Amino acid sequence: MAHDHSHPHPHQPDLEETPLTHYQAMTEAVGQLLIEKGIITGEELRATLESIDSKSPAGGARVVARAWVDPDFKARLLVDVNKAAEELGIDAGIIPIRAVENTAGVHNVIVCTLCSCYPRNLIGLPPDWYKARSYRSRAVREPRAVLAEFGTAIPDDVELRVHDSTADLRYMVLPARPAGSEGLDEAALAELVTRDCMIGVTLPKSPGA
Amino acid sequence: MVLRRHHDMGGLDAGPVDPSGPGAEHDYAPWEKKVDAILRLVSDQKRRIITVDELRRGIEELGPGVYDELSYYERWIASITNLLVEKGVIEIDELGRRMAEITADWPAGGVADAEPKA
Amino acid sequence: MTARFAIGAKVSVRAAYPPGHVRTPFFVRGKTGVVTEIMGAYRNPEALAYGRDGEPALPLYRVQFQTAELWDDYGGGAADSTVVDIYENWLDPAEA
Numbered sequence: 287m288a289h290d291h292s293h294p295h296p297h298q299p300d301l302e303e304t305p306l307t308h309y310q311a312m313t314e315a316v317g318q319l320l321i322e323k324g325i326i327t328g329e330e331l332r333a334t335l336e337s338i339d340s341k342s343p344a345g346g347a348r349v350v351a352r353a354w355v356d357p358d359f360k361a362r363l364l365v366d367v368n369k370a371a372e373e374l375g376i377d378a379g380i381i382p383i384r385a386v387e388n389t390a391g392v393h394n395v396i397v398c399t400l401c402s403c404y405p406r407n408l409i410g411l412p413p414d415w416y417k418a419r420s421y422r423s424r425a426v427r428e429p430r431a432v433l434a435e436f437g438t439a440i441p442d443d444v445e446l447r448v449h450d451s452t453a454d455l456r457y458m459v460l461p462a463r464p465a466g467s468e469g470l471d472e473a474a475l476a477e478l479v480t481r482d483c484m485i486g487v488t489l490p491k492s493p494g495a
Numbered sequence: 496m497v498l499r500r501h502h503d504m505g506g507l508d509a510g511p512v513d514p515s516g517p518g519a520e521h522d523y524a525p526w527e528k529k530v531d532a533i534l535r536l537v538s539d540q541k542r543r544i545i546t547v548d549e550l551r552r553g554i555e556e557l558g559p560g561v562y563d564e565l566s567y568y569e570r571w572i573a574s575i576t577n578l579l580v581e582k583g584v585i586e587i588d589e590l591g592r593r594m595a596e597i598t599a600d601w602p603a604g605g606v607a608d609a610e611p612k613a
Numbered sequence: 614m615t616a617r618f619a620i621g622a623k624v625s626v627r628a629a630y631p632p633g634h635v636r637t638p639f640f641v642r643g644k645t646g647v648v649t650e651i652m653g654a655y656r657n658p659e660a661l662a663y664g665r666d667g668e669p670a671l672p673l674y675r676v677q678f679q680t681a682e683l684w685d686d687y688g689g690g691a692a693d694s695t696v697v698d699i700y701e702n703w704l705d706p707a708e709a
Contacts, residue, residue, distance in 0.1 A: 305606040306598050309569040310526045315593035316576055317529055319585050325544070326536045334532040380540075399505030399638050401551055402567065411531070414518025417567050423509040426640060429680075430689045435512045445692040448680070450505065452636045453673055453698035454655040487514070498630045499639045506640040506684065552634040552662035582664075 338411070345376050346409040346458060347479035350490075351472045353385075354463040360387075367458065371408060379407030385460040386449060388486075393440045394459045395433070395486035397425035398451045405456040409484055416485065426450060436487040459486040466493045501559040527568040534575055537584075545578050553577050614654040616672040616701070622648045623707035624676060626699060634662035637703045641695075645707045646678040652698065659702075672701040 306314075320326045349371050353360035363370040367383035383405045386394040398404065399422050404412040415421050424432050429448050433440060440446055449457045461483045467475060470493060482488040513519070523531075537544040553574030554562070565573065579585045598605035618624055628643035636658050651674055656667025680693040687693070 303603050305603045306601040307606050308594075309565070309572050311594040311598045311601075311605060312576055312590075313526050313530050313533070313568075313572045314597050315590055316572065316579065316585065317533055318597075319589060319593060320533065320537070320579075323584070325542065325584065326533075330536055331529070331532055334535050335528055338528050338531055338535075397505075399640070400503055400636060401554070411523055411528075413520070414567075415512050415514055415516065418512070419504060419507075419563075420509040420512045423504045423507040424512070425505075426638075426680075426695055427506040427684055428688065429693070432512055436514045440690075442690040443692075444690065445694060446680075446689055447677075447693070448695045450638060450695065450697045452638060453652075453658070453700065455652060455673075455698060482514070497632070500632075503639045505638045546661045546667075548634065548658040548662035548667075549664060551658075555634060 341407060341410040343409045343479070343481035343484065344476070345371070345378070346405070346481070346484045347476040348374055348376065349408070350460060350479045350484065351476035353460055354467075354475055355472050360460070363460065367405075367408065376408070378405075381407060381456055382454065383408055383456045383458060385458050386447070387460040388462045390444075390462075392445045392447050393486065395425060395429055395446065395448045396451060396457045396459060397422060397448060399423070399426055400450075400452055403451040403456055405458045407456075408458065409481060413481070433487055436482065438488050458484045461486075461490045464490050464492050500555060501562055502555045523568075530568045530572045530575070534571060537575070537579070544582060544584060545575065549578055550574050614670070614672055616651050616674075618648050618651075618672075618674060618701070618704060618706070620648055620651065624648055624674070624704040625707040626676070627703050627705060629703070631659075633659070635659055635703075637699055638697060640683060641676075641678060641697050641699070644678055644683055646676040646697075648674050649677045649696065650675040655700070657700065657702070674699055674701065674704065676704070 317331060321328050349363060352374060353363050359370060363385050364387060367385050368378040371378040388394055402412055402417040404416060406412065421432065426448055429446050430440065451457050464478060467478065478491040478493065480488060480491060483490045534550060536542065538547060550571065554570045557570060557573060562570065580587055623645060625645045626637060626641045626643060651672060653673060654670035655673050656670050661667040675696055676699050678695045680689060680695045681687045681691060683695060
């Protein structure tokens, strides 16, 4: 995985044996022209690529684990994720992110039916299925069937609340702390938090599983 | 009169979600991340050349056929490039020349997908 | 920012179909929901999308719908709901 972005040279050695597609050539050309025209610098491009690579579900997992052990932090997180993440030294960007909390009575699921809005500045780039027609189309109409495809069953007496991120905010799920996790410290709790449970299509891992 | 636009797909019938399919865990290709990085830079507070809403509008205006045929980041770079040309940031001629050079220099060449579709 | 609707207000989404860039999904148009949160004012995406400045900014609401009221054949729980972020220009007061 982790490709080396420490140099802006366009020819990634592992890709040179694959023919370049039209849109790959377009991407490369646009990047070069923007740099030559002084609109962006190679350094800015490199730094932005590094920033993209630095975001992963681990950032969200740390935030969730802290919320599980610190009720005051959780209260702040539910008001403003970006600000709360900053307390942990995590830069979640300027697009406002809100957390929606799973409780005994409510299970939340996030989708973007119009495009693929996603809290990428906190948890990284979305999985392909999140951007796919099947998820975007069906998550609002038959969310329980979609969750079943992830092996997730939510009891019928629990409200399934689907959030369509259509506008200027991004959403993440604050999952409920799993049973049996009482003795775990914050780092061990963060290990239970997966990307998918922050989208709401699964529950956190069970301790010891 | 078309009521529902093609990108506005909430509630339509579609096949099963594939949670473990290709792309569920994979790292994005370097060129895909570069598209994302370019968008972040040209839309940032310093530059404000493109808004996310313009990007989205440009993607929607690719039309139903192309929208479904292109991959996610192909749609992005197609829209970004159109916007940069419209706004006079880059010229079509220099873009075409540069793409041809890059493809010619590429060790494995280019694929035939640059052919205009009938 | 003066928000036209208060939290708890019943609102109807306009059954409108403009042929351009809007951020109100088709599946909630013409439907009735309840304002659960007022998120502040954001520049109008319907103008920003075409290179304009998006001013004046529009109040943005979170509107909650009963999922069973969105789909005739909804097969999930009776309490299931769907929350969508909707700009003020798309909302009308709902008949009580």
